[in-house]
Each structure stands twice: as C-alpha cells, then as structure tokens.
Amino acid sequence: MSVQERKERERAGRQRLIVATARELAEEQGWDAVTTRRLAERIEYSQPVLYSHFRGKREIIGAVALEGATEMAAAVRAAASAAATPRARVTALALAYLDFAERHPAVYDAMFQLDGGLAFAQEDTPEPLKDAFAALLESLGEVAGDGVHPALFTEVFWAALHGLATLTRAGRLPPGDAERRVELLVDRLAAV
Amino acid sequence: MSVQERKERERAGRQRLIVATARELAEEQGWDAVTTRRLAERIEYSQPVLYSHFRGKREIIGAVALEGATEMAAAVRAAASAAATPRARVTALALAYLDFAERHPAVYDAMFQLDGGLAFAQEDTPEPLKDAFAALLESLGEVAGDGVHPALFTEVFWAALHGLATLTRAGRLPPGDAERRVELLVDRLAAV
DNA sequence: GAGGAAATCCTAGCACCGCTAGACAATCGA
DNA sequence: TCGATTGTCTAGCGGTGCTAGGATTTCCTC
Structure with missing residues (x-):
C-alpha cells in the first residue's frame, strides 16, 4: 500500500x-x-x-480561518504566559489579539468577517475555534469578577476586542489611540 | 422652469x-x-x-448606509431620552443599538460591514454618520468618568456594541444571554 | 513488458456578476 | 412642425464560481 x-x-x-x-x-x-x-x-x-x-471557495476560506485560529490561540497564550499578574495578562492578551488582527487582516477576515461555512458556539464547532476561545477564557476568566460567569465575561471582552479590531481596520475609528483604548477597556472591564 | x-x-x-x-x-x-x-x-x-x-453598486450601498445612520441616531436618541438617569440612558442606548442591528441586519451591514465607499472619522465624513456618532456621544459622554476623553470612551463602548452585534448575528456568540452581556458591559464600562 | 482498468486532470462551457458603448425613442424649445 | 437634446434600452464586454465530459496518465494484472 x-x-x-x-x-x-x-x-x-x-x-x-x-x-x-x-x-x-x-x-x-x-x-x-x-x-x-x-x-x-x-x-x-x-x-x-x-x-x-474543497466543496468551493467558501471551504477554502474556512480552511484559512482554522489555520488562523490555531495561530491566534498560540499568539494569545504566548503573550499571556509572559505576563506576571492577571491584569498584565489581560492587557498582553488584548494587545496580542489586536496585533494579530492588524498583522494578518486577511486571516482575520476569514475567521470573522467572511463566510467560511464554519459553525460557531455549537457542538460541531471545529476544534481550533473552540481552542482559540479557550485561550481567551484562560486569561480572561481570571478577571471576570465575583458572580460573573467566566464564559460570559470572555464573550463580552472578546466582542469588544473584535469591535476595536474591525472598526479600526475599516477606518471607522481614528488610528493611533489604539493603546489608550485598550488601556481603558482593560481598566474598566477587568475586575482586579 | x-x-x-x-x-x-x-x-x-x-x-x-x-x-x-x-x-x-x-x-x-x-x-x-x-x-x-x-x-x-x-x-x-x-x-x-x-x-x-449612482457610480456603481457601492454607492447604492452607501446610500442605504446613510439612511440607516439617520434612523439609528434617531432610535438611539429616542431610547436615551426616555430614561431618567445617566446609567439608565446608557443601558437603553445599548439595547436600542443592538435592537436596531438585529432588526435591520442588511442596513447594519451596509453601514459597518460592507464597503459603501464612505469616509469615516474624517472631515469629509457625511453628516448622518457624524450625527450617529454624536448621538452615542451624548449619552455615553456622561459616563466616561474623570480624566477619560468622552470621544475615546464612546469609541470603546461603541466598539463593544459593534462586536456584540456582529458576533451575535454571525452565530459566533450563543443567542440568548444578550441582555446579560449588555448588563455586564454597562456595569463595568460606565463610570457612575 | 503489454493491456485494460482506474484514477487523475484539463478543456470548454454554463449562468451569473458589475458595468458600458452605442443605437433608438421620447421630449423639449424654437 | 421640426431639429436638438435628453432619456432609455438593447446588446455585449470581461470577469466570477462552478461543473460536465473527454483525454491522459498511472496503476495493477497477466
């Protein structure tokens, strides 16, 4: 054979x-x-x-998205593991996330803007996507605060990052100031 | 004539x-x-x-987006004006924003997902877009907190709403729980 | 090694897209 | 009423994602 x-x-x-x-x-x-x-x-x-x-172009986009999810998970984990305190981890995570989106815009689009035919937030969600969310959860769960479900907190924080990433790149937000926005976001959202 | x-x-x-x-x-x-x-x-x-x-399809999308911006500004202002306290105004604004995105997904896409050839955050930004941002600023500026630029705060809050709106609609976030996410967002971000 | 079966690949073409040139018809002012 | 202008349509360009069917190569068997 x-x-x-x-x-x-x-x-x-x-x-x-x-x-x-x-x-x-x-x-x-x-x-x-x-x-x-x-x-x-x-x-x-x-x-x-x-x-x-592949069944079609959509599936090719999906394949790129999965590749991107794996890389993003690694990038986020690497950034977080290099920081000492929970708060520093969250800041590092946020910056790593936005950095990834800025440096790999096409991959980010494949993951979140385009239709790659992928299932999200379901049982049949591909492993890389689940793992990318898990990578966020690991650091963000620490600062969810009392009585707040870690997953819910992660969703909200992630949404904020996603909003910043997309609006910035689409020219909807003035460039520069990115770090000040992250600072504000972490200061307020993270319960430390 | x-x-x-x-x-x-x-x-x-x-x-x-x-x-x-x-x-x-x-x-x-x-x-x-x-x-x-x-x-x-x-x-x-x-x-x-x-x-x-119109010059092309893009301009038609842009026209829909401008129409949508005007409506969204009105919806947000109406919701905010019906609330008594700054905090209630922010909650009402957030819910109105997400409600608009959910009820008019195509218009929301025209505004923020598709290329309508519109300039954002610049001098030549069309008036309806500026006004929509102003509508957000009116209520959100109140809760920016000391030492935080109202515009910057509005940008961050808006990004969070945008992230929630797009991720939810794209199936990236589990439906339901929407209100709890808004609650968390307002609780943490708004300085009251 | 030769021959037939099976897997592999390409040519050609479908229906559709955004957009435009140029012919035609309706409407206008004199 | 006539000529000019304006308005509109038909037809077609090069592009898209995708696929049917034939040609070619590769494999296994004798």
Missing part, C-alpha cells in the same frame, strides 16, 4: 499548498483577488483541481 | 425608489441577492438607469 500512501501524502501536500496560496494571495491583494482562476494558476493546476479538495 | 423642476422631482423620486428597493431586497434575501439586474427589474427600469443615479 506504499503507492496509495504516497498518493495521499501528495494530495495532502497539494491541499496545504492551496490553503497557503489562498492565504498568501489574500494577504497580498485582499480576498476579492482570490478567485478560483488566479488561485489555480498560482498552484499551477487547473480550476477543477480545487474542487477535488 | 417648471418642466425642469418636475423632471428633477421625478429623478429624485426614482433615486429614492432605487435606495428603498435595494434596502428591501437586501433585508429580504441578503446583500448577495442585490444584483444590478434584479434591482433594475424590481424598479422596472433597465440596468443602465442605476448608473445614471
């Missing part, structure tokens, strides 16, 4: 290539530029090949 | 019809269903007529 194994490896490699290329193209020129034709050309295969790996 | 005036009235009427129809179609079937062909068919004109009123 060595032949079949090799084929599977090659298939898996090509699948990774598709996702990586889609992400690359999206970061370079935005998701609008990620058309099935351009994507196919970049990976040096014809269009239909994409459809032998 | 009566003839010309009549023509201008008719033109303005048709322009309103276009915007209203686009909004209607978007609320019914989502913005993806708002194609220039379908829109033209609904208003019973041919496609090119749309382009004699």
